[in-house]
Amino acid sequence: xxxxxxxxxxxxxxxxxxxxxxxxxxxxxxxxxxxxxxxxxxxxxxxxxxxxxxxxxxxxxxxxxxxxxxxxxxxxxxxxxxxxxxxxxxxxxxxxxxxxxxxxxxxxxxxxxx
Amino acid sequence: xxxxxxxxxxxxxxxxxxxxxxxxxxxxxxxxxxxxxxxxxxxxxxxxxxxxxxxxxxxxxxxxxxxxxxxxxxxxxxxxxxxxxxxxxxxxxxxxxxxxxxxxxxxxxxxx
Numbered sequence: 001x002x003x004x005x006x007x008x009x010x011x012x013x014x015x016x017x018x019x020x021x022x023x024x025x026x027x028x029x030x031x032x033x034x035x036x037x038x039x040x041x042x043x044x045x046x047x048x049x050x051x052x053x054x055x056x057x058x059x060x061x062x063x064x065x066x067x068x069x070x071x072x073x074x075x076x077x078x079x080x081x082x083x084x085x086x087x088x089x090x091x092x093x094x095x096x097x098x099x100x101x102x103x104x105x106x107x108x109x110x111x112x113x114x
Numbered sequence: 115x116x117x118x119x120x121x122x123x124x125x126x127x128x129x130x131x132x133x134x135x136x137x138x139x140x141x142x143x144x145x146x147x148x149x150x151x152x153x154x155x156x157x158x159x160x161x162x163x164x165x166x167x168x169x170x171x172x173x174x175x176x177x178x179x180x181x182x183x184x185x186x187x188x189x190x191x192x193x194x195x196x197x198x199x200x201x202x203x204x205x206x207x208x209x210x211x212x213x214x215x216x217x218x219x220x221x222x223x224x225x226x
Binding site: 026042043044094106 | 116156206
């Protein structure tokens with residue numbers, strides 16, 4: 001399966017600390033995406049990094065990608081209580097037909113304690 | 115406002131009673147997809163559609179049907195629901211399958 005796997009499954013930190021989540025995947029990709037899900041709600045796209053990029057920033061988010069290790073990390077700096085959510089990585093797959101699709105991991109549950 | 119709309123948001127029903135969960139997007143997206151989310155299993159894809167009249171199975175298609183007669187709508191049909199289909203369901207759309215997806219707010223189904 002192409003599905004990514006996040007690590008750790010759960011993470012609890014104090015407000016103001018940094019949070020790092022990791023994602024590993026199995027096959028070659030064109031891009032990797034990170035999403036956020038507040039409890040029971042729909043996922044919200046955070047950031048996309050292409051396979052020829054190594055690092056990308058968006059506000060307090062920093063994403064790295066190491067295609068040789070088939071892994072990515074999401075760093076949230078200066079965390080806030082409002083960052084409490086589940087975070088998912090998603091990898092794309094391109095089929096022989098030219099069709100493409102996204103596969104989601106199982107997520108990291110982040111709790112930021114005020 | 116750009117959005118993906120699912121209905122109903124919540125449904126409790128009984129085994130064997132056919133049901134349809136509707137999904138509509140107003141962004142003119144080619145790609146649409148259905149996922150189910152269960153504790154510890156993340157999001158698993160049920161069916162996806164690259165374009166009108168083009169649908170394909172995802173990882174867990176058994177017990178589900180879909181259709182894509184128009185670009186904006188992608189209903190999920192459970193012909194004979196069973197308790198193992200109790201789950202949280204999400205519809206999503208994007209311009210293309212590998213691009214950022216917009217998600218609906220989810221439909222929580224309970225099959226008794």
